[in-house]
Amino acid sequence: MATSTVENYLKQILLLSADSDGLVPMGALASALTVVPGTATTMVKALATDGLAEHHLRHGVRLTPAGRRVALGVLRRHRLIETFLVDVLKMDWTEVHAEAELLEHAISEAVLDRLDALLGHPVADPHGDPIPTRLGKLDSQVYATLATCGVAQPLRVVRVTEQSGEFLQFAEQNGLRPGTRVRVTGRNLVAGLVTLKKSSGRPLALSLAAAGNILVAPGR
Amino acid sequence: MATSTVENYLKQILLLSADSDGLVPMGALASALTVVPGTATTMVKALATDGLAEHHLRHGVRLTPAGRRVALGVLRRHRLIETFLVDVLKMDWTEVHAEAELLEHAISEAVLDRLDALLGHPVADPHGDPIPTRLGKLDSQVYATLATCGVAQPLRVVRVTEQSGEFLQFAEQNGLRPGTRVRVTGRNLVAGLVTLKKSSGRPLALSLAAAGNILVAPGR
DNA sequence: TCACCTATTTTGATTAGTCAAAATAAATCT
DNA sequence: AGATTTATTTTGACTAATCAAAATAGGTGA
Secondary structure, eight states, X not given: OOOHHHHHHHHHXXXXXXXXXXXXXXXXXXXXXXXXXXXXXXXXXHHHHTTSEEEETTTEEXXXXXXXXXXXXXXXXXXXXXXXXXXXXXXXXXXXXXXXXXHTTTOOHHHHHHHHHHTTOOSBOTTOOBOOXXXXXXXXXXXXXXXXXXSSOEEEEEEEOOOOHHHHHHHHHTTOSTTOEEEXXXXXXXXXXXXXXXXXXXXXXXXXXXXXXXXXXXOO | OOOHHXXXXXXXXXXXXXXXXXXXXXXXHHHHTTSXXXXXXXXXXHXXXXXXXXXXXXXXXXXXHHHHHHHHHHHXXXXXXXXXXXXXXXXXXXXXXXXXXXXXXXXXXXXXXXXXXXXXXXXXXXXOOBOXXXXXXXXXOOOEETTTSOSSOEEEEEEEOOOOHHHHHXXXXXXXXXXXXXXXXXXXXXXXXXXXXXXXXXXXXXXXXXXXTEEEEEOO
16 A cells, blocks of 8 residues: 555645646645655656656656546545544634644545545535545536636635645634635735625735635625 | 654553563564564664663563653553544444554544543543543553453453454454453363353353453442 | 756665564573 | 573664755756
8 A cells, every 4th residue: 555655745746736737847746745856756756666657757747547546535535534623523624734634644444434424425625625536536616716706796715725724714814714705896916915895894805825725606 | 753663662562561560572562563573672772762661681671651651642542543433433343443553643632632522531442441541541450351250240341352353253243342241150270161141142151261351340 | 059047856875664584692401 | 501492682684765965957048
């Protein structure tokens, strides 16, 4: 079986390949895993000999179907564990990421299935990130973000990408959890600023960069 | 922090030191961890330089207070996880040991505390093994076993030591889980045989060795 | 085209954990 | 006591994962 290091590499390649055409540059991978670039190169070569990834010399790495399968398994475990920590253990959704990061490599298929059933087969975790199915199917619906959506339209937050505690705490404090209803009231590209209003509460401003982490759908 | 390998060594030393005066021979430790004796020696020396154990050359290893503290933490995690798997996820008590073996190294103090509260601060796991407190206090009450207890007295099973799936399944199939009421009807030292009777069910015979794994208390 | 900057790959070392097999100490058995 | 068996320790080698630093390949810009 894959070591947890291998699982982390595969998961990270999957996450980073969402942008781009699936080809992840070494530098991006290395910095996401906080290793030096040389380490990533070495590891990617090992993944390639194991048939889990293709190493395109000097251009980047891409998962093979086998590698993708493993990565989706890790992602499923991660997101189900996060859901469990919030729904059952009542932990704060802003702090469960790191916990799940550890547990995802230690939980068996048998335990995971029980957990999944206990939670009622959820389709998304507390951040709104979609949970891959047991068969490795991942919802890949594309959403607008607060940085790209239409102005003045009624919206609903569906997902908060970016797992850092600080950002999530900011989102939490301003009521921007998945499910919240909002409307963008203005957007100034030059100033890089987005202003918005929730159904309840005072107006709120945030940078374009921050706004890009909040995915939204046309809202009820 | 201690690696999971280190945690496993410390936990195993603690478990094996229950017999003996706390001094665990290398051979016993090595075979419990399924490594060759030389590996255990090397590791024990490392534990000694880290102040977690005393290496008594050619005689064995003994935990220091620091090492014992760590080991009790691992044991607490292991047993709380087993309890969770059985009580909440409704898994079979005969198969949770291996699962807990993995998870015990990946669960944080924060998650463990929530789990503990969710379970109602249990004092023993599904096998009847006592759960160390957060402060590292471990119930060390000494019980009789079906191999040593009085004959004909009403008893109650309090604990099934021995974590192997086969043995536990045998115990389960014959209704010898913690809580069961039994009476020893006979014991033949020469034949190495113990016969017993549960309040409900047909008589049952087992070897002295097997009987030694079932701890009992004078029964209600 | 040539020089330079940047990303990537190589090379040589290091650490944790392990095994195989030789060396040694202790215990046991005449 | 002397010889033999058994447990333990040592030694040398290996794998996975990592870093530091040197080497290299690709552009980019003049």
